[in-house]
Amino acid sequence: MKLKNALGVVIGSLIASASLQALAQGQGAVEVEGFAKKEMFDSARDFKNNGNLFGGSIGYFLTDDVELRLGYDEVHNAVGEDGRNIKGSNTALDALYHFNAPGDTLRPYVSAGFSDQSIGQTGRSGRNGSTFANVGGGAKLYFTENFYARAGVEAQYNIDQGDTEWAPSVGIGMNFGGGSKPAAPVPAPAEVCADSDNDGVCDNVDKCPDTPANVTVDADGCPAAAEAVRVELDVKFDFDKSKVKEESYGDIKNLADFMTQYPSTTTTVEGHTDSVGTDAYNQKLSERRANAVKDVLVNQYGVGGERIESVGYGESRPVADNATDAGRAVNRRVEAEVEAQAK
Structure with a gap:
């Protein structure tokens, strides 16, 4: 699964849909974030130490709670058994489900999606490409309606090699736009005089037959006193x-x-x-x-x-x-x- 080719198109579409309003997070909001990860590589990789990943993401809230997020990061400080540096990048597409309500200070979340990784060793030709299935969770702490800090962890299952790696992460982000309009029941309108035959006279009352149409009436059908x-x-x-x-x-x-x-x-x-x-x-x-x-x-x-x-x-x-x-x-x-x- 190759996600990197779609990166530019999706990011451009999400930015174009953003509304730069100082509103609470919610449906239609866009969030951009810079983050750092610590990749806990599986032992099958034979790496001497785990890697530091630095990158960014952009997300769009499809509903008040569901966000579609596209991320990109690069691998640093990973070293192979032969002492050569490991370099590469990851591109991920994840869906996040947030708990609590838009505008709340703390919004925990769970996530799931896929990522594509391409890495290689310094001084050697060829690269290793892997596709991962990701699941994770964490929380966002909103300092204001538009700025937040995030902490979370992901489990990454390597579909190509059959092993699992872990990546705790932290990030700082900002939110643009959003706000939803929930539906509500419609109560019955106030009673007014009816004029079903369109003769300009109220026709559903007995005590005040000459009451004009569209006038608020009392229990007897007469115009209500001021x-x-x-x-x-x-x-x-x-x-x-x-x-x-x-x-x-x-x-x-x-x-x-x-x-x-x-x-x-x-x-x-x-x-x-x-x-x-x-x-x-x-x-x-x-x-x-x-x-x-x-x-x-x-x-x-x-x-x-x-x-x-x-x-x-x-x-x-x-x-x-x-x-x-x-x-x-x-x-x-x-x-x-x-x-x-x-x-």
Whole structure:
């Protein structure tokens, strides 16, 4: 299996698809990384010492969790039994499955794929080529939404020779773009007066037969009296998470429907955290939570972004006791409210 010929084409395609936005990792994101490996050669190779490998990779997130990664590295410091230096290169194509959610600080992963290796000895003609099946695992630690450090280990089975080698590795990388839009259930719209025969008059009520169509009505089918109406939103988050949970989409949709019904309204989405962690980290986490709810309102439910302001308050505005698990769970939240004059 020869992967090197496709290296330039695939890297070019992935770079062209990157979006240079400061968003959380997720579907559509591109990650580039520089890394170092320690190749633990199988004893059948008769090498005096193991090799140091240095290279780079580029990956594209097909989903929030699945990344396709293309890597290239070169072999250094390996020495044969005759004292001659071993030189060569590896080209690998792997798929990675990440755990936790985009935007989380720690994202463990498992990987599987194939690699092609070509090595030779200094002063000798000819090279040895081998194809490997790779499996591995590790974790990425995100210092920010766009920069991370990685540590992992791979088992490499030599398909051509039938032996297995190991390669622990570390790397530093950066992330561009990403962000997904999960689906959510659609609740029933608010009841309005129906005009099935298109005569301009509400036809599904008895007490107010002259009510115009498309007007919000009360239980009797009459136009609702003008009064102040409001919707409040309180979205809870798991510890150290900024991903909106599926059970919160219905409440966010209710607020979006209200803002659609009253198009002159605006709102401020406020993010909060519990007291675990530093002030600086919690400030960033609260901002990510507020932006996550705003993203659902704008991209999932079509509310204009200019009508929504997002702000994070970190741990500075608790509503419950941070000394207890229950209190901290209440404080990990995003709040918003909208008020309008109903007619």
